[in-house]
Amino acid sequence: MDLLEILFQPYQKTPLKFIVLEGIAVVFGLLSVVFSKRDNILVFPSGMISTLIFVYLLWEYQLIGDLMINSYYFIMSIYGWIVWTRKVDNTNFIPITKINASEWKKAIAFFMSASVFTILIYFVFGKWENWISAVDVLTTAIFFVGMWLMAKKKIENWIFWIIGDLISVPLYVYKGLYLSSIQYLIFTLIALLAYQAWKKKLNKPQAKLLK
Template sequence: MQHWLDLFIEQIKETTWLQWLAVALGVTEVLLARVNNIWLYPAGILGTAISIFLLMEVHLYAESILNGYYIVMSFYGWIYWIKKRDEPPVKITYSTKNEWVISLAISIIGWVVFYYLIKNLPAKYFTPSNVPGWDALVSSTAWAGMWLLARRKMENWIFLNISNFFAVPLLFYKKLPLFAMLTIFLFMVAIWGYFEWAKKLKAEGLKLKA
């Protein structure tokens, strides 16, 4: 236990100011999202852009691509919020059998595609990754979770937390301890989100029966 604690402290001491800034912006985004504040989007976009740079430095290419997608969706969400913020949100529901199949397909096919791309990235432009399978798994399951989140499906939290679960040791291994701690925080947020959505879904069901 002492060994792991010493290793963590050593990694924290080596953490750059960019990592601190990216994580601070990530926490800010989550807190602003909690109170439904539109400034969550600029905070998220800036934090994610910094994250891409840092992830590329440690050769986590699939996670870099995933974060690029986060930026695109953040801009989309920002515009959508401004145009349609007064419209009612999509209702929370459980995934259908077909949506489960699609989610698993995104995870499995996404893993294969990411793994292939990472393994075959031109060495002329990129340093080869030493964790292609792990990197691909974290990103493909997150992609499935984001697809379900966009559709307001309960199971989005399951896929996102599978991604978070495998991301934590990967980020520690790549000496990004603050990113790992942020992911642990997001893991807990996802657990809270699942039960919060379940409560809303149950209340909605009772309302329909009344």
């Protein structure tokens, strides 16, 4: 069995349009992460295209936790777009910064709230099944915090992305979404590089949002 056969075997009974849409969503998702690494405002429109497609696909697959993540991404992309375009003076936009002690407390509270909310959603929709549901709750909460911190241009967002991506790689393999699993593996590598790239720009306001 060659690599392509392994990758596409789970899609044998999947409508072609779903396969094509997932491929498009993956491409725009990767572009979004690359733009984020470069501190480029295009992170948001590219990410919004990807998340909208995934919302549709995940609804069809009835993967509620993942659907919630992508719906939240879309909303936070709008918020992030607004935040990133704020200026600290007539020339420069807000810089990349670190979160302080108060923001760490908010991040922890956000993580706990997102976990509880996701658990409630699973039970309301009757989707809590096994350990996969518990892992979905964990990754949902991690990604919720990561997206919030990215929208606020906090360097620690990459720590959350790295952790969540590493968990998602084997999780999506188990779910049979191999293309998405490969996407998260690439996300992990880009996030590691992005953390280093953002460190070099820490506390340095930028004059351009398109780079």
